[in-house]
Amino acid sequence: MDWFVFLALLQDGITTGAIYLLLAIGLLIVFSVTRVIFVPQGDLLAFGTLTVAALQSGRLPGTLWLLDGVSVLALLASLFQGRRAAMRGLLAWGLYPAAVTAAALLLAPRELPAVSILLALAIVTPMGPLIWRFAFRPVAGASVLALLILSMALHFVLIGLGLVFFGPEEASAPPITDASFDLGSLNVSGQTLAVLASCGVLVLGLRWFFGATIHGKALRAAASDRLGARLVGIDAGATGALAFGLASFIAALAGVLIGAITPLSYDAGFDIGLKGFVAAIMGGLVSYPMAAAGAVLVGVLESLSSFWASAYREVIVFTLLIPVLVWLSLRSGSPEDRA
Amino acid sequence: MKARLFAAVMAMGMLGATAAAQAQIKIGAILSISGPGAAMGVGYKGAFDFFPKEIAGQKVEYIIRDDATDASTGYTIAQKMISEDHIDAFIGPSLTATDAAVAPLANQAHVPMIAMAPYEYDPTKQPYTFNDAQPLPLMVAEVFKYMQQHGVKTIGYIGFSDGWGDQVLAGTKQAAAADDMKILADERYARTDTSVEAQALKLISVHPQAIMMGNSATPAALPVVALRHLGYKGGIYGNHGIVSPAFIKVGGGAVSGVIADTSPLVVYTQLPDSNPIKAVASTFMKEYTAKFGPQSVNPFAGYSYDAMLLLQGAIPAALKVAKPGTEQFRRALRDALEKTHGLVGVSGVYDMSPTNHNGQDSRAAVLVEVKDGAWRAIQ
Numbered sequence: 001m002d003w004f005v006f007l008a009l010l011q012d013g014i015t016t017g018a019i020y021l022l023l024a025i026g027l028l029i030v031f032s033v034t035r036v037i038f039v040p041q042g043d044l045l046a047f048g049t050l051t052v053a054a055l056q057s058g059r060l061p062g063t064l065w066l067l068d069g070v071s072v073l074a075l076l077a078s079l080f081q082g083r084r085a086a087m088r089g090l091l092a093w094g095l096y097p098a099a100v101t102a103a104a105l106l107l108a109p110r111e112l113p114a115v116s117i118l119l120a121l122a123i124v125t126p127m128g129p130l131i132w133r134f135a136f137r138p139v140a141g142a143s144v145l146a147l148l149i150l151s152m153a154l155h156f157v158l159i160g161l162g163l164v165f166f167g168p169e170e171a172s173a174p175p176i177t178d179a180s181f182d183l184g185s186l187n188v189s190g191q192t193l194a195v196l197a198s199c200g201v202l203v204l205g206l207r208w209f210f211g212a213t214i215h216g217k218a219l220r221a222a223a224s225d226r227l228g229a230r231l232v233g234i235d236a237g238a239t240g241a242l243a244f245g246l247a248s249f250i251a252a253l254a255g256v257l258i259g260a261i262t263p264l265s266y267d268a269g270f271d272i273g274l275k276g277f278v279a280a281i282m283g284g285l286v287s288y289p290m291a292a293a294g295a296v297l298v299g300v301l302e303s304l305s306s307f308w309a310s311a312y313r314e315v316i317v318f319t320l321l322i323p324v325l326v327w328l329s330l331r332s333g334s335p336e337d338r339a
Numbered sequence: 340m341k342a343r344l345f346a347a348v349m350a351m352g353m354l355g356a357t358a359a360a361q362a363q364i365k366i367g368a369i370l371s372i373s374g375p376g377a378a379m380g381v382g383y384k385g386a387f388d389f390f391p392k393e394i395a396g397q398k399v400e401y402i403i404r405d406d407a408t409d410a411s412t413g414y415t416i417a418q419k420m421i422s423e424d425h426i427d428a429f430i431g432p433s434l435t436a437t438d439a440a441v442a443p444l445a446n447q448a449h450v451p452m453i454a455m456a457p458y459e460y461d462p463t464k465q466p467y468t469f470n471d472a473q474p475l476p477l478m479v480a481e482v483f484k485y486m487q488q489h490g491v492k493t494i495g496y497i498g499f500s501d502g503w504g505d506q507v508l509a510g511t512k513q514a515a516a517a518d519d520m521k522i523l524a525d526e527r528y529a530r531t532d533t534s535v536e537a538q539a540l541k542l543i544s545v546h547p548q549a550i551m552m553g554n555s556a557t558p559a560a561l562p563v564v565a566l567r568h569l570g571y572k573g574g575i576y577g578n579h580g581i582v583s584p585a586f587i588k589v590g591g592g593a594v595s596g597v598i599a600d601t602s603p604l605v606v607y608t609q610l611p612d613s614n615p616i617k618a619v620a621s622t623f624m625k626e627y628t629a630k631f632g633p634q635s636v637n638p639f640a641g642y643s644y645d646a647m648l649l650l651q652g653a654i655p656a657a658l659k660v661a662k663p664g665t666e667q668f669r670r671a672l673r674d675a676l677e678k679t680h681g682l683v684g685v686s687g688v689y690d691m692s693p694t695n696h697n698g699q700d701s702r703a704a705v706l707v708e709v710k711d712g713a714w715r716a717i718q
Contacts, residue, residue: 005540008569012536019533168378169585170557187568258533263557263589268531306537311500311527 004185009303015192015261016275017299018199022254023276024283024291025206026247031285032223033243035144036136039151041251042273043158048124048255049264050162053171055108055116062165063123064104070130071097077133096126113174120173121252128248129241136244137237155270162266170268173259195257202250203292215242275302278317282324284332294324363398364654364663367420368643369432369441374408376434382639383433383455389626390647395655397663402426406437413437414444421448427663428672430646431455433639442468449666451673453649455642457506462696467673469696471645471686473579473703478600479510480517481704482551482576485598485717487518491549491574494520495542497535497562498553500527507553507578523547530558539565549573555580560590567593574598579638582707582714598717600704602638604685609716616702619648620685638686645684652682 023041030038047063054061071093078089100122107115135154136147179190210216221229222239230236258264258272275298282294298317305316368387372380387401402424406413413432420426421444429445429452432438438458445452446467454470462468486494496511498504504527515522523545526538539562542550550566550573552559559581566575577599587594603610607620623644628635653675661667679691679698687703706717 005544008540009537012534016534168375170589172589262533262561264533265531265557268533271529271531272533303534303537306528306535307541310538310541311525313527314500314529 005307007186009307010300011186011188011192013300013303014296015195015299016258016302017296018195019254019258019272020276020279020298021199021292021295022202022250022257023273024279024295025203025288026250027276027280028283028285028288028291029219030243030247031280033219034132034136034140034147034240036147037144037151037277038244038247039148039155039270039273040131040158041247041276042269042271043155043162044124044127044248044251044269045255045258045272046162046264046266046269047127047158048120048252049173049259050166050171050255050266051120051123051252052116052173052256052259054166055104055119056111056113056174058109058111060104060108061120061123062161063127064101066161066165067123067126067130068097068101070134071126074130074133092126092129113176116174117176117256120256121249124252124255125245125249128244128246128251131248132240132244137240140236140240159267159270166266168265170263170265171259172263173256175260176257189261191257191260195261198253198257202253206246219243275299275317278321281321281328284328362662362664363400364394365400365402365424365426366428366430366650367417367424367426368401368403368430369406369413369416369420369437370403370643371408371432371434371437372405376408379637379639380405380408380433382635382637383431383643385627385631385635386623386640386643386647388630389623389644391651394651395658397654397658401430406432406434408434410434410436410440414440417441417444421445421450425664426450427669428650429453430643430650433642438468438470449669449673451669451676453646453676455639455646462694466677466693469649469676469691471649471684471689471697471699472642473602473687473699474697475506475510475578476513477699477701478579478704479507480514481600481701481706482578482598483511483514483518483520485706486520486549486574486576489574492520493523493547494549494551495524495526495545495547496522496551496553497524497526497528497538497542499555499558500529503555503580504553507551510578511551511553528554528562530554530556532558532561535562535565536569538562539569539571542566543569543571547573550575552577552581556583557585557589560586560594563590563597564593579704582638584634584713587709587712587714594709595712597709599707601707601714602641602686603703603705604641605636605638606705606707606714606716607636607685610705611718614702615683616685616688619683623685641685645686645689648682648684649676649679649689652679 026041027038030036051061051063075089075093078085104119135150175191176194177190181188210220218234219239219242221234279295279298280291283291302313302317305313370380370383372384387403390401392399404416406416429450432441433455435456435458438454438456442465446465449467451467454468455472457472457475458470460468496508498507524542526541528535528538563575575597577597579601582599582601582605603616604620607617607624610617627640653672656675657668657671660671677691677693679689682689687699689698691698707714708717
């Protein structure tokens with residue numbers, strides 16, 4: 001293996017690592033606030049890619065009608081919960097989907113890449129809060145295991161919907177930039193830099209959001225102590241919706257970014273989500289910097305093991321979990337102590 | 340009272356007699372119409388719309404059931420078809436795994452079956468099993484013949500990390516040994532992978548003259564794009580699993596020049612007029628595309644159609660021996676199928692024998708190349 005090969009592998013690994021990092025962040029936000037391991041996040045990533053692809057070919061994606069349909073249910077439900085909830089529901093589940101649908105109807109035939117990307121983000125992002133509203137909020141107090149099982153079930157529901165909406169074929173998203181330049185003998189594509197830049201902007205944006213805004217602080221409070229947060233008047237329903245909204249936005253963004261590098265099919269999201277989960281586990285499902293390091297490690301390890309022993313790549317990546325779990329459990333003491 | 344009972348018994352007896360006289364040939368088809376195999380199942384099923392309602396003066400009933408791309412469902416359906424529908428022959432199953440599950444059942448009940456997916460078995464041990472899909476080694480051998488003519492001595496292999504990747508590799512090894520070529524690398528990736536950059540780098544680092552791919556459908560475009568992006572200049576070859584318009588759509592300009600084998604039906608319009616398959620395929624496809632559209636051409640409808648042609652060719656001989664619905668008829672049908680000689684189908688030409696229940700030769704494989712955004716037959 002010479003330097004060229006090593007650098008090329010490193011570039012490949014860091015690019016995929018950045019995608020895993022995005023998913024790990026989404027998983028961490030949702031888990032710390034609601035204790036849900038958000039398995040369907042990977043499917044929302046595939047929704048992101050396929051929604052852009054559909055809009056780019058001038059078709060209206062099935063996800064748009066899903067958004068409209070479930071939003072109507074959420075709107076009806078909110079009408080029975082007092083005036084304030086009804087007003088809020090009208091805004092979030094009435095006006096917003098109506099505006100997105102109108103924009104999609106008007107703009108989809110133009111097939112402009114930037115517009116398609118923004119529309120896809122606008123369509124997929126509300127899926128998170130809707131999933132929270134109908135699937136998780138009614139059972140928010142259940143055990144982590146029960147929530148995980150529910151999460152798995154939702155994954156299968158979304159995969160089925162994905163097949164109905166988009167069919168079995170793969171599709172790709174439009175690249176944000178076509179530029180590419182040579183760094184020595186290494187060819188770096190603009191899309192790779194776009195992935196890394198988006199990742200950086202998102203991390204800084206989240207840092208500002210959690211540090212400087214009232215909603216971000218509410219999320220942090222709910223994450224550090226759910227009961228305490230409720231006692232000081234933080235609405236558990238709203239923080240949950242916000243956490244799921246952030247996660248689905250991140251998933252859609254990751255889908256748009258990676259979809260331009262490689263075509264995805266409706267069922268490709270789960271594997272990517274699983275790698276993001278491995279990264280999040282490395283952060284013990286609490287630490288963002290550790291999860292970031294884990295994501296890059298998974299990406300680079302995947303790239304290197306593809307080179308050395310491609311048939312065993314998944315084995316190598318997932319085996320990495322074992323020492324990490326051993327170390328985590330040793331560090332946090334025996335299970336009896338934690339309980 | 341007695342007279343009335345007698346009349347009733349007589350009437351029932353006559354009913355039974357007419358039923359026997361009207362005995363029709365029943366053919367059971369087990370297809371994967373829903374589930375992950377649905378994209379292929381649509382093709383398999385579409386062909387049945389154009390099957391004859393009568394063969395050699397006998398009415399034919401086709402019973403089509405969906406196994407939902409699940410072998411155990413297929414097995415249950417096969418059991419029902421044998422014990423309740425009393426079918427005379429199976430068309431299908433259309434999935435390799437279901438073929439393997441149903442074959443013992445069909446052989447035990449002495450019901451001839453024409454499997455429609457590549458399925459390996461010993462016809463002397465499963466005398467009732469026939470297969471009209473091209474065996475993989477036959478297809479791969481055609482690709483290697485072309486490589487050898489173009490002076491390729493070393494190849495790199497990249498395929499799926501699943502059964503299909505293993506099957507194509509086995510075929511590749513067999514053909515490479517026969518043609519005295521060296522396989523320098525064996526790289527694998529999963530259908531859902533998002534990057535094969537590393538595998539492509541590895542392949543390039545061992546400098547093969549050509550790349551052979553053991554993958555299928557649109558994920559097959561991924562290594563081609565990566566190899567071309569990294570500046571690989573050698574030839575890239577694939578198997579029939581990649582030959583579809585979707586492969587070109589996903590791969591774009593990078594897949595130009597990729598060569599693969601395919602069923603003659605897929606490029607029937609480009610076959611030379613001297614090829615007997617062209618006339619049969621044109622007749623079938625004229626009806627098929629009129630109903631399903633010009634973009635609907637696919638190899639899978641051809642396997643259903645050939646299964647029907649095989650049965651159509653064998654049924655007259657079997658009718659001379661016994662009536663449909665009897666074991667003697669099924670036995671005679673099997674014997675007649677085994678004697679099929681020079682039957683021109685849309686996927687190949689069939690010459691069966693007791694040791695060869697597929698009967699196809701190199702005429703069942705056509706080489707195609709991606710040129711100007713479409714698959715073109717190499718003459």
